[in-house]
Amino acid sequence: MNKKLPQATTTQRRSLRQASVHIPSIPRASTDKPSAQRRQFQKPKTWLLFVLLIFQMIFIFVMSSFGPDSSNAQSGSIVQVISHFLPKSNTYDLVFLVRKTAHFIEYAILGLLFYLNIKNFTSISIRIDRPQQTSIFIPILAVLASALYACTDEFHQLFVPGRSGQLFDVFVDTLGALTGILLVILILKIKSKIHSRSST
Numbered sequence: 001m002n003k004k005l006p007q008a009t010t011t012q013r014r015s016l017r018q019a020s021v022h023i024p025s026i027p028r029a030s031t032d033k034p035s036a037q038r039r040q041f042q043k044p045k046t047w048l049l050f051v052l053l054i055f056q057m058i059f060i061f062v063m064s065s066f067g068p069d070s071s072n073a074q075s076g077s078i079v080q081v082i083s084h085f086l087p088k089s090n091t092y093d094l095v096f097l098v099r100k101t102a103h104f105i106e107y108a109i110l111g112l113l114f115y116l117n118i119k120n121f122t123s124i125s126i127r128i129d130r131p132q133q134t135s136i137f138i139p140i141l142a143v144l145a146s147a148l149y150a151c152t153d154e155f156h157q158l159f160v161p162g163r164s165g166q167l168f169d170v171f172v173d174t175l176g177a178l179t180g181i182l183l184v185i186l187i188l189k190i191k192s193k194i195h196s197r198s199s200t
Contacts, residue, residue: 045120049113049116049117049120050117052113053110053113053114053117056106056109056110056113057110057149059106060106060107060110060149060153061153061156063106064153064156064157064160064163065156065160066160067160067161067162067163068162068163069162071099071163072095075095075098075099075102076095078098079091079094079095079098082094082098100169100172103169103172103173103176104172104173104175104176104179105176106173106176107146107150107172107173107174107176107177107180108176108177108179108180108183109180110146110149110177110180111142111143111146111176111177111179112180112181112183112184114141114142114145114146114177114181115138115139115142115180115181115184115185116184118138118141118142118145119138122137122138139181139182139185142177142181143174143177143178143181146173146174146177146178147170147173147174147177150169150170150173150174150177151170153173154166154167154169154170
């Protein structure tokens with residue numbers, strides 16, 4: 001003899017519906033970001049900036065490897081040209097000014113290349129939700145990288161016969177790097193304003 005199963009009451013059916021668990025759908029992974037990163041890495045500009053940075057670092061290393069005779073010959077030729085325009089100037093002061101100016105320019109180029117490479121790498125690989133923090137982070141990191149390389153450069157000169165490492169040169173190098181970074185930031189901002197005005 002078949003028995004009928006008891007039917008669930010309205011209250012029981014309501015409690016079952018309330019106890020049901022909603023499982024959210026898992027979003028599909030987007031492939032747009034990796035593909036954009038690959039396209040950015042494949043751009044010639046990305047690799048050109050990196051190659052220029054390596055070249056500038058090698059150039060500074062090679063220039064620091066020369067002894068005092070070669071360094072005096074290089075600065076002496078420039079001092080002779082300046083002496084024609086400033087005949088009453090002190091030769092020692094001119095040599096000092098030429099050498100420190102060379103340090104300043106070398107690291108100004110290095111600093112702006114560090115900035116452009118870090119800015120390029122950051123835009124590719126790191127997602128930062130606060131652009132203001134990003135704009136501060138990049139130049140600070142570029143200055144620190146330039147100052148660190150300046151320290152290693154002065155340490156390298158300790159092993160070059162006739163040369164010595166000086167903390168004052170590290171200061172001049174870092175100041176030059178900071179100037180180069182500020183200059184490229186100014187140029188990029190001017191370029192961005194001109195582009196925004198032309199697009200409107």
